[in-house]
Amino acid sequence: MDKEKSIKVLNEAIADELKALHQYMYFHFHCDDKGYDLLADLFKKTAIEEMQHVELLSERILFLGGDVEMVVGEKVEKEKDVAGMLNMAKGMEEKSYEMYNDFARQCSDNNDSASRRLFEQLVDDEERHFDQYDLESDNLNKYGDNYLALQSIERSKTYSAGQPGGGQAGSQ
Ligand SMILES: [Fe+2]
Numbered sequence: 646m647d648k649e650k651s652i653k654v655l656n657e658a659i660a661d662e663l664k665a666l667h668q669y670m671y672f673h674f675h676c677d678d679k680g681y682d683l684l685a686d687l688f689k690k691t692a693i694e695e696m697q698h699v700e701l702l703s704e705r706i707l708f709l710g711g712d713v714e715m716v717v718g719e720k721v722e723k724e725k726d727v728a729g730m731l732n733m734a735k736g737m738e739e740k741s742y743e744m745y746n747d748f749a750r751q752c753s754d755n756n757d758s759a760s761r762r763l764f765e766q767l768v769d770d771e772e773r774h775f776d777q778y779d780l781e782s783d784n785l786n787k788y789g790d791n792y793l794a795l796q797s798i799e800r801s802k803t804y805s806a807g808q809p810g811g812g813q814a815g816s817q
């Protein structure tokens with residue numbers, strides 16, 4: 646096994662994960678600001694999973710005797726339209742799982758089966774992320790603005806339930 650080869654692709658994967666987690670947190674902030682709780686939560690949960698991927702990749706790099714580069718590339722895309730956010734997120738996930746499939750093959754050729762297994766595990770996660778974004782994208786296409794309005798109304802209901810004079814909390 647050429648450890649440097651594996652360390653190189655593991656660090657490339659970390660750069661990809663960092664890009665995704667910054668972009669998803671940016672989407673989370675804007676969805677949260679507009680009251681779209683379902684999407685805000687999805688972006689945040691996915692960002693946290695990408696951070697956990699950074700941790701797994703880092704552990705493997707240190708085990709192989711390398712160092713974690715933590716390269717932060719370009720700035721986040723300031724996409725504020727929800728359809729645009731979901732499209733961009735789907736594109737990022739697709740690019741990630743295609744890249745990790747390739748990295749898994751490279752690690753296998755390099756006789757590094759633990760790194761190969763790690764990349765295969767990440768492929769499963771990124772495909773699931775793609776699926777979740779795809780589902781929300783379909784919902785938005787199907788229900789249009791009603792889909793977003795429903796999310797805002799849900800938040801209003803939660804708020805009013807927690808305030809005096811409104812809902813269960815106020816009646817106690
Ligand atoms: Fe990831």
Ligand SMILES: [Fe+2]
Nearest residue numbers: 738770771774
């Ligand atoms: Fe992902």
